[in-house]
Amino acid sequence: MRRTARLLTGTALAVATAGLAAAPAFGDATGSLEVYPSTVTPGGQVTVNTKACGAGSALGDAGAVGAGTFTLAPSAHEGDAIGQFRVPPSAQPGTYEIVAKCAEGDRQVAGDLMVTLMAAHEQVQPRGSVKTGVGGALGRDPVQTAAGVSALAVAAAGGTWLLHRRARGDGI
Structure with a gap:
């Protein structure tokens, strides 16, 4: 009994797998509209193509992004229908659906x-300073810079003089 059940299950599985392999594939390149580049900045040129219309032409609609219709x-x-349009400079960021309707028949792809x-x-390079709360330079004011350098020079000279006196044994 077990052997028969396994044999029937295996046969049913093989038939189902063969049926799936023979079924048409949906979502292939013939039923879609390829958009290149798929990401663009306002003012950029876009090329679209499809195999859905065979050797025929199509009317494209990029009205969603504000570019209107194109051919x-x-x-x-390889039997593609190809068209181009320019994204208007006033286009807002977002994802837009571009549609093409074949001239013959009622086939539409998007x-x-x-x-x-x-x-x-493009890569954005970092600019500016890091806000750490520790402080930093006061700016590029030459008067403040000269005062700071002078203060450091006086401190270094005073420190050297004190170390020299201590080394001679004169005391402080």
């Missing part, structure tokens, strides 16, 4: 575009 034309690159105020490859 995707057929390309020689992709996401992220607008940031700083380019992804």
